[in-house]
Amino acid sequence: MLARALCGTVFGLDGVRVEVEADIADGLPGFHIVGLGDRALQEARERVKIAINNSGFEFPGRRVTVNLAPAQLPKEGTGFDLAIAAAVVNAALDRRLPSDAAWLGELALDGAVRPIRGTLAITAHLDRLGVRRFYVPSANVAEARIATAAPVLGVDHLRDLKAHWEDGAPLTEAARAAADVVSPVSILIDLADVRGQPHAKRALEVAAAGAHHLLLVGPPGAGKTLLARALPGILPGLTQQEAVEVTSIASCVGMLPPGAGLLEVPPFRAPHHTISPAALVGGGGAAPRPGEVTRAHRGVLFMDEITEFRRDALESLRQPLEEGKLAVARTRGHAVLPGRFILVAAANPCPCGFAGDPKRFCECTPLERQRYRARLSGPIRDRIDLQVTVPRQAAGELLRAEVVAENSATVRDRVIQARARQHARRPQGPLNGALSGTQLRKDAALDANSQVLLETAADRLQLSGRAVHRVLRVARTIADLDHRPQIEQSHVAEALQYRESG
Amino acid sequence: MAEDPLPDPPHKGEGDRRESTVWLTDPTYPWLLKQIHDPPPRLFVRGRLPPVPMIAIVGSRRATPYGCRAAHRLARDLSDAGVVVVSGLARGIDAAAHRGALEGGTPTVAVMATGLDRIYPPEHGELATGIAASGALITEAEEGTLPLPGRFPVRNRIISGLSLGVVVVEAAERSGALITARMAAEQGREVFCVPGSIENPLAIGGHRLIKDGAKLVQTVEDVLDEFADLAHARARAHARTHARTRTRTRADSGPQDPELFAVWELLDWVEPRHHDDLAVMMNLDSKEVSRRLTLLEMSGYIIGDCGAVTRRARD
Numbered sequence A: 001m002l003a004r005a006l007c008g009t010v011f012g013l014d015g016v017r018v019e020v021e022a023d024i025a026d027g028l029p030g031f032h033i034v035g036l037g038d039r040a041l042q043e044a045r046e047r048v049k050i051a052i053n054n055s056g057f058e059f060p061g062r063r064v065t066v067n068l069a070p071a072q073l074p075k076e077g078t079g080f081d082l083a084i085a086a087a088v089v090n091a092a093l094d095r096r097l098p099s100d101a102a103w104l105g106e107l108a109l110d111g112a113v114r115p116i117r118g119t120l121a122i123t124a125h126l127d128r129l130g131v132r133r134f135y136v137p138s139a140n141v142a143e144a145r146i147a148t149a150a151p152v153l154g155v156d157h158l159r160d161l162k163a164h165w166e167d168g169a170p171l172t173e174a175a176r177a178a179a180d181v182v183s184p185v186s187i188l189i190d191l192a193d194v195r196g197q198p199h200a201k202r203a204l205e206v207a208a209a210g211a212h213h214l215l216l217v218g219p220p221g222a223g224k225t226l227l228a229r230a231l232p233g234i235l236p237g238l239t240q241q242e243a244v245e246v247t248s249i250a251s252c253v254g255m256l257p258p259g260a261g262l263l264e265v266p267p268f269r270a271p272h273h274t275i276s277p278a279a280l281v282g283g284g285g286a287a288p289r290p291g292e293v294t295r296a297h298r299g300v301l302f303m304d305e306i307t308e309f310r311r312d313a314l315e316s317l318r319q320p321l322e323e324g325k326l327a328v329a330r331t332r333g334h335a336v337l338p339g340r341f342i343l344v345a346a347a348n349p350c351p352c353g354f355a356g357d358p359k360r361f362c363e364c365t366p367l368e369r370q371r372y373r374a375r376l377s378g379p380i381r382d383r384i385d386l387q388v389t390v391p392r393q394a395a396g397e398l399l400r401a402e403v404v405a406e407n408s409a410t411v412r413d414r415v416i417q418a419r420a421r422q423h424a425r426r427p428q429g430p431l432n433g434a435l436s437g438t439q440l441r442k443d444a445a446l447d448a449n450s451q452v453l454l455e456t457a458a459d460r461l462q463l464s465g466r467a468v469h470r471v472l473r474v475a476r477t478i479a480d481l482d483h484r485p486q487i488e489q490s491h492v493a494e495a496l497q498y499r500e501s502g
Numbered sequence B: 001m002a003e004d005p006l007p008d009p010p011h012k013g014e015g016d017r018r019e020s021t022v023w024l025t026d027p028t029y030p031w032l033l034k035q036i037h038d039p040p041p042r043l044f045v046r047g048r049l050p051p052v053p054m055i056a057i058v059g060s061r062r063a064t065p066y067g068c069r070a071a072h073r074l075a076r077d078l079s080d081a082g083v084v085v086v087s088g089l090a091r092g093i094d095a096a097a098h099r100g101a102l103e104g105g106t107p108t109v110a111v112m113a114t115g116l117d118r119i120y121p122p123e124h125g126e127l128a129t130g131i132a133a134s135g136a137l138i139t140e141a142e143e144g145t146l147p148l149p150g151r152f153p154v155r156n157r158i159i160s161g162l163s164l165g166v167v168v169v170e171a172a173e174r175s176g177a178l179i180t181a182r183m184a185a186e187q188g189r190e191v192f193c194v195p196g197s198i199e200n201p202l203a204i205g206g207h208r209l210i211k212d213g214a215k216l217v218q219t220v221e222d223v224l225d226e227f228a229d230l231a232h233a234r235a236r237a238h239a240r241t242h243a244r245t246r247t248r249t250r251a252d253s254g255p256q257d258p259e260l261f262a263v264w265e266l267l268d269w270v271e272p273r274h275h276d277d278l279a280v281m282m283n284l285d286s287k288e289v290s291r292r293l294t295l296l297e298m299s300g301y302i303i304g305d306c307g308a309v310t311r312r313a314r315d
């Protein structure tokens, strides 16, 4: 007696089809699984057997062999349980499962069906291969529906499938699951909640409008984290395609909350400075492993105390910063992981923290300050177009004098319009933050006044060629925010205030 | 590890830890210090005592940022002019003076009240290492001597005794720095003072010195002018100061453009101001403040200091 059940897994960020075959033969009772890693095999065998027995079925007292194909695919995770159970139970019933149905889910020992990672990616892949019916954990229904128009049935418990399998009773689509879609808890900060700091807020707006990387320099407690958290809220919302991409990534790495549907807000990730290069940018091995950079794809990567990060971790950021993606070496060949994000870095101005503070005296020697800054290496610095000094919290009277601050929605509207101008100019991209020198010559032409100003600045401030490019990219974005086709002197003047400084 | 069977050699260790004892009778004993009425019979030295003219800079441990900047700048300029800056390794003005001197071209000397093995305050360990690498840490106290209050006035006579003159930057009444200045006067050395704000209590002691005849100091030239022997140093200082200041300014009357003048007016020459304060005070957008600051900066009216902080430029 033989039965087959379709399921899938993720390889890196891609869904892969896996077929489970169960064969029941006469012989000494036993349960063998072929095609899984040693430990996973052992665990799946125990889980599935006990779950079947606890769900009103009887595990066959004969020789049961299960094969997971393709055999050479490294299979990880626990998402095969439901398909294994389906194949075993139906083989025992000598019943065939429809060949266009897929079974995704992990089993608890009592037979409950638990959510799995990567439902979206797996469903999307199987949908393309012609699967027309999906049985998934209830908590993954919303996610699966993003990827397929076919019926998605939420399964809470293995027991619920008994009548379906034994008597052919129909399993109704889980209406409940659709109503249960939860939005992920928002960690976003509205710009109106950040007191004062008009200079840093304006820099955030420019960063959002042109997708420029940003460095916030200031003492601890100056509110750098709060500012960084406000950035996703002023970015344009994700397009449908981007949202699917972001949701699928979140699902594959296990970041999607149970019951969640499409994520529409750009992600925000804030790795700690002790993170390894592999955890930051991802790594290879049997399967590509996405890191923080991929989790921050289409959103914001916040690196607080960036000078404290491991040097090799900072070096590893180079490729994603330059290309928006990362090639990771694998046992065979390499895989590409997406990683296009806005970097918000934060650092103290110097070891003592007081450099640039009008009220305190910095005790560091120039050598100490220089060494400290050198920890942020050239290639990363070259990619950071905007730098602002964030002061220690302003005095109470200055805060009281402030008019009501703009909220994120208002700023986001301006950002969206500035992005529209960029898309009109370059429908294929890139955004201003990634314009090359050649592209700048075309897009960032200067009028006579701004040309004079930039030349004066380059001379007085001894700006390098790369530094001039950074100023031009930022000036282009400022002009876009100002609805001007041509960069004007005021745009260059403002851009110069965000330059890297000592 | 075997113990060293030999008695302690006069020079132990290497690099910045090389130590020696200089006796009053040694030819290397500082000549000026020998002239005071109670010179220490021997000095413990880590590093090397530079055989060039010395000027002391002393002041409060709780100095203001203005005082620290003034001490730092004056020390750097003296050092650039080839003068050794002497101070006491304390927090505040002393440390700013040593650090400023280290930025210049001449070694600096720290006179300690403790033994060479007890750097005080402890957080100045790295600073002390930097000082001894090119200049010297010196003390008359034996190893193991703790920072007891009584040791400091005794130490102060060495600071003034080594120096042609003493510059006071921010000294409260009855402070150690003031005592050092009085000792300098008794030892026949010049006394200088960098003035402060009349609202600053730490300036009172120094201002009293000025009333009593101490020379008011604004620039390094004000110090060097008092010493005919330092004429060459004065010439060097002059050249250096002008090399450092790349940006010349057009008078103190500010820019013509009323929009730019409005910003310039809110800045001063000493205390830098943050961008955000200007935006609030003028009720302007951040982008407009940025625009004006750049235009002021590019025409030499202001100096951008560490990002968003600016002050007026001066020559």
Ligand SMILES: [Zn+2]
Binding pocket: A350, A351, A352, A353, A354, A355, A362, A363, A364
């Ligand atoms: Zn510092």
